[in-house]
Amino acid sequence: MSRIAEAFGKEKAFIPFITGGDPDLEITKELIIAMEEAGADLIEVGLPFSDPIAEGIVIQEANERALSAGCTTDRLFDTIKEARKTVKVPIVFLTYINPIFTYGKEHFMKRCVECGVDGLIVPDLPYEEKGEIVDTCDAHRVELISMIAPTSKERIRMIAREAKGFIYVVSSLGVTGVRSEIKTNVEEMTAMIREVTDVPCAIGFGISTPKQAAKMASVSDGAIVGSAIVRMVAANGKDSVPVVADYVKKMKTAVISTCND
Amino acid sequence: MENGKFGPFGGQYVPETLMNAVHEVEEAYEHYRKDPQFQEELEDLLKNYAGRPSLLYYAEKMTKNLGGARIYLKREDLNHTGSHKINNVLGQVLLAKKMGKTRVIAETGAGQHGVATATAAALMGMECEVFMGKEDTDRQALNVFRMELLGAKVHPVTSGTMTLKDAVNETMREWTRRVDDTLYVIGSVMGPHPYPMMVRDFQKVISKEIKEQIMEREGKLPDAVLACVGGGSNAMGAFYEFIQDKSVRLIGCEAAGLGVDTEKHAATIAKGSTGVFHGMKSLFCQDQDGQIAPVYSISAGLDYPGIGPEHAYLAETGRAQYVPVTDEEAVEAFEYLSRTEGIIPAVESAHAVAYGKKLAPTMEKDQIIVINISGRGDKDVAAIARYRGVEIYE
Numbered sequence: 001m002s003r004i005a006e007a008f009g010k011e012k013a014f015i016p017f018i019t020g021g022d023p024d025l026e027i028t029k030e031l032i033i034a035m036e037e038a039g040a041d042l043i044e045v046g047l048p049f050s051d052p053i054a055e056g057i058v059i060q061e062a063n064e065r066a067l068s069a070g071c072t073t074d075r076l077f078d079t080i081k082e083a084r085k086t087v088k089v090p091i092v093f094l095t096y097i098n099p100i101f102t103y104g105k106e107h108f109m110k111r112c113v114e115c116g117v118d119g120l121i122v123p124d125l126p127y128e129e130k131g132e133i134v135d136t137c138d139a140h141r142v143e144l145i146s147m148i149a150p151t152s153k154e155r156i157r158m159i160a161r162e163a164k165g166f167i168y169v170v171s172s173l174g175v176t177g178v179r180s181e182i183k184t185n186v187e188e189m190t191a192m193i194r195e196v197t198d199v200p201c202a203i204g205f206g207i208s209t210p211k212q213a214a215k216m217a218s219v220s221d222g223a224i225v226g227s228a229i230v231r232m233v234a235a236n237g238k239d240s241v242p243v244v245a246d247y248v249k250k251m252k253t254a255v256i257s258t259c260n261d
Numbered sequence: 262m263e264n265g266k267f268g269p270f271g272g273q274y275v276p277e278t279l280m281n282a283v284h285e286v287e288e289a290y291e292h293y294r295k296d297p298q299f300q301e302e303l304e305d306l307l308k309n310y311a312g313r314p315s316l317l318y319y320a321e322k323m324t325k326n327l328g329g330a331r332i333y334l335k336r337e338d339l340n341h342t343g344s345h346k347i348n349n350v351l352g353q354v355l356l357a358k359k360m361g362k363t364r365v366i367a368e369t370g371a372g373q374h375g376v377a378t379a380t381a382a383a384l385m386g387m388e389c390e391v392f393m394g395k396e397d398t399d400r401q402a403l404n405v406f407r408m409e410l411l412g413a414k415v416h417p418v419t420s421g422t423m424t425l426k427d428a429v430n431e432t433m434r435e436w437t438r439r440v441d442d443t444l445y446v447i448g449s450v451m452g453p454h455p456y457p458m459m460v461r462d463f464q465k466v467i468s469k470e471i472k473e474q475i476m477e478r479e480g481k482l483p484d485a486v487l488a489c490v491g492g493g494s495n496a497m498g499a500f501y502e503f504i505q506d507k508s509v510r511l512i513g514c515e516a517a518g519l520g521v522d523t524e525k526h527a528a529t530i531a532k533g534s535t536g537v538f539h540g541m542k543s544l545f546c547q548d549q550d551g552q553i554a555p556v557y558s559i560s561a562g563l564d565y566p567g568i569g570p571e572h573a574y575l576a577e578t579g580r581a582q583y584v585p586v587t588d589e590e591a592v593e594a595f596e597y598l599s600r601t602e603g604i605i606p607a608v609e610s611a612h613a614v615a616y617g618k619k620l621a622p623t624m625e626k627d628q629i630i631v632i633n634i635s636g637r638g639d640k641d642v643a644a645i646a647r648y649r650g651v652e653i654y655e
Contacts, residue, residue, distance in 0.1 A: 050552040051421065051538065053433045054276045060420055073550045097274055097537045102551030124274045124537070132537070149278040151440060159277075173278060174438035 003090040003118045004042065004143055004165040008200035013041035013222030014213065014252040015202055016229050016244070017094065019062035020045045021071025023237045025079045031233070032083040032091065034245040039252030040089060041222065042166075042202075044121065047076055047095035054123035056177030058227040062234065073103050077115045084116035092119035092145060092165070097132060105133045109140035119143035119165045127159050148193065149173075150184045160193045166200040167193060169220060171207065177227045179206030187219045210254030217255035225251060265454020268577060270570035273453040275540045278437045283540075286444065287455045289360045294462065299359065306351045307466065310384065311341045313348075315467075317474035317631070322601050323621075330484065330624035332617060335471055335633045337495065338606060344636030345467060345495045346377035350446055352463035354381035357444035364388040364443045368432040370397060370425035370491070371561035372404025373607075373636060374448030379413035389413040392431045394424040397561055404640065422555045425565050429539055449492025450569030453540030457569050464498025471631055472502050479629060485510040485620065488633040489612040490583065491527070491563035493572040495635035500581060510582065512620070513572060514612040516558035517585035527556035529568040530576050530583040536567075543570040559588040559648065562609040562636075590615040592648050595638060607636035608645065 007013055016035050020028050032043055046052075048066040052059060080091060093112070100108050100122065112120070120142060125132060130144060137144040143165030148156055150173055160167060169189055171182045190201050203216040204224030213223040232247060233240045265271045265287075273283055293299040307313040316336040324332045337345040350367075357365050365387050369375030375391040382389035391408055395417040398405050405415050421427035429452075436445045450457045450464070468486070475483055486503055488496035490513035503509040518526035526532065526546075533544040536551060546554040546566040556566045575581035591608055594615035599605045606614055610633065617632045624630070638645075646653040 048552075051426065051430050053430050053539075054278075054437070056434075057420065064421070067552060098545075098547070098553070099551040101537050102534075102547065102549070123276045124540075126273065126275060126277050126280045128280070129272055129274050147277045149276070149280075151278050151281050153281065155277075155280065170278060173440065175434045 002141070002143065002165070007041045007090050008166060008221050012217040012255040013202060014039060014248065014255045015042045015044060015222055015224040016040050016248050017044040017046065017224060017226035018233060019059060019066050019230055020047055020076040020079065021066030021069055022062045022230070022233055023065060024069050025071060025075055027238055027241065029079050029083045030241045031244055032087055034241050035248050036087050036089050038245040038248035040248050042090045042092065044092050044094050044224065044226070045080065047073060047093045047099055049096040049099055052096060054175055056175040056227060058230050058234070059176050062230045073099055077111045080117055081115035090118040091116060092121055093117050094121040097122050097125045100133060105136045109136050109142050112142045113140050117142065119145050121145045121147070121168055123147065127155065148189060150189070156189065156192045157196050160197045160199070163197055163199045166202050166221070168224070169201050169203045171203050171205045171216065176205055178208040182206050182212065182216070186216065190220050210250055213251050214254040214257055223255050265458065267571045267574035270541065270543050270573040271454055271457060272542050273540060274537050274542070275433070275453045276437060279440065282436065282440045283453050285360070289356060290455050290459050293356055293359055299355070303352055303355055306355065307348065311347045311351060312339065313466065314470045315339050317471060317478070319478070320602050323598070326601060327618060327621040329621040329626065330628040330630045331626070332621055333475065333483070333629065333631045334604065335467060335499065335631055337467065338610070338634045338637035342377045342380050343639070344373045344377070344607065345464060345498060346374045346448060347380070348466055348498065349448065349460050349463040349494060350374070350377040350381040353444065353446045354378070354385050354387060357387060357446070358385050360444065362387070362442055362444045365446045366390045366392070366432050366435055366443055367446045367448060368425065368428035369393050369448065370428065370564055371640060372397070372401045372408070373562060375408050375413070375415070376404055376411070378446050379408040379411035382413065383411045390416060390435070392416050392418050392428045392435065394422070394428050395419045396423040397425070400561060400644070401640065425561070426553060449494040450497045450571060451492045451539060451541060451567060457541065457571055460494050461497040461501060461571060464494050465501040467495065467498035467633065468500060468502035471499065475629065475631065482506055482509055483629040483631045484508070484624065485512055486631045486633070487512045487514060487613045487617050489514045489563060489609045489635060490568060490572060491516065491565045491609065492567070493569040495633055497569060497571060499633040500575070504580060511575065511580065512616065513581055513583040514586045514616045515583055516560055516563035516612060517587045518557045518559070520587055521585045525557040526585070527558040527564055527566065528585040529566065531585045538567060541570045543573045544568050559591065559644065560608045560612065562607070563612065584616055586612040586615045592645055594618060595641070595645055604634065605638035606634050607638050608641040610635045611638070
């Protein structure tokens with residue numbers, strides 16, 4: 001069983017996201033370790049890209065901060081490798097296709113295996129273009145995570161059928177960022193996914209409060225939170241580790257509370 | 262071309278949220294490109310609204326002065342709104358209307374595509390919002406007001422380098438926010454399929470007219486066609502009908518800024534490498550980690566770190582040749598054409614004029630060069646004055 005499959009095996013999952021290298025790589029390592037301790041079931045790390053078109057302003061700015069602070073693909077791989085000395089939960093990279101393509105997909109996947117990156121989320125690599133890297137991912141057992149959006153409609157089954165690791169269900173139109181209310185009928189989306197696959201579904205985009213996370217986890221296998229955490233890192237810089245850990249603890253408690261509903 | 266690919270280039274690298282929207286555009290375009298009524302309406306707009314066909318002007322003084330090939334200028338600057346951009350937006354906004362959309366969004370660099378889109382939207386009664394880098398809204402304040410005058414809403418983009426590439430990012434983000442009633446009207450032969458093909462098809466009227474006009478005037482095909490290249494829409498338009506005519510040299514002129522040996526340029530073919538960005542696999546100026554490089558050119562319209570995938574393919578196969586032209590050469594050509602022929606070209610088009618000046622004297626007197634004057638230079642006068650040390654602001 002892959003590390004990702006194991007992460008979803010037990011209870012509802014809480015999946016935090018941080019941008020790698022923001023505010024620096026040392027803090028990234030500490031955040032990964034602290035988030036696991038606080039109850040994170042899987043950790044998403046953004047490999048920074050200069051032009052993240054699926055991100056809202058919070059994560060865009062985090063990408064800029066990370067790149068100006070000297071984060072490179074190689075340095076982030078090294079940081080993950082360091083964290084992996086103790087961290088057991090799966091780590092997936094969220095990045096764009098160009099950094100993978102430019103690094104060389106074969107070399108990139110080898111580094112993923114070597115450093116303990118279990119999967120990849122690539123927002124600008126839709127189903128039709130996944131041939132770009134999917135064979136190389138498979139050959140190295142790096143799981144390429146599929147995304148399903150509120151506009152996917154009749155595409156849901158097609159995407160879900162070939163999904164690996166977990167399915168990233170995008171809760172809302174638009175880019176990443178905190179939203180006061182999630183209006184999409186995500187239950188309908190997860191139901192359609194369930195018709196064709198048992199691959200776990202986690203819902204992301206717009207979630208920030210324990211209440212939202214609990215609600216989203218109740219209709220899926222887990223909740224993903226990015227911008228809310230990245231905002232804490234932006235506000236607290238090098239002092240963000242305890243703040244984020246505390247938040248992750250609260251959110252994990254909220255998502256597992258749904259089991260008793 | 263298959264599945265929107267030009268050899269290894271092209272594709273549809275966009276977020277899942279946009280995939281159905283992109284497919285919807287693809288299907289609609291496949292349908293309407295073969296629809297005689299759509300083509301008739303578009304032709305009518307091009308003729309009676311945009312003022313086509315544009316002139317093919319024999320530049321006699323320039324020809325004599327340079328002492329080589331006969332030089333013709335394709336006068337896209339005489340179109341309504343002052344550039345070739347109108348050809349494409351009339352097509353896309355008409356398509357948006359046929360698709361039942363009520364709102365169009367667009368990116369713009371210097372403002373030419375934004376103004377053209379706002380114009381077509383006003384004409385066809387569509388809501389219009391334009392995204393423009395903050396740096397460019399400052400540099401081209403007059404065009405911002407022009408778009409507002411035409412009823413469009415202009416959003417200054419403050420992310421990243423605050424120029425054209427960031428305007429494209431933000432327009433894509435806006436499209437994912439509101440996709441049902443909205444069409445993204447892309448301004449160049451770039452982005453995900455079907456845009457590179459569709460924009461080329463709307464622009465190929467340029468080469469179709471050049472061919473007819475030159476056959477009528479000279480009774481033979483030109484020896485070379487020159488056009489400036491940013492994303493590459495005017496060049497694709499000027500090249501397309503000549504691709505099969507192997508005797509015609511196709512030459513794209515890229516912005517070399519302060520020089521290709523400096524970091525201040527936008528010469529994608531000379532200095533870029535293959536990558537995937539803005540929905541397409543193509544050539545991009547980028548660093549070793551695949552971070553898109555900040556680029557520079559005096560010309561806001563060529564200030565883009567990538568190039569359309571069909572150009573990448575024409576370059577790779579050797580069918581077209583791409584040459585870098587510096588700011589200094591472009592400004593000198595801007596002034597030269599103004600003085601010699603009484604035509605003030607856009608500083609973008611001046612890049613092609615500059616290379617024409619180098620090329621013509623090396624050719625025989627019975628040979629023919631066509632230079633595409635993609636736009637008029639009124640918008641650039643203040644910037645050129647400043648380049649020459651005269652502090653004029655619009």
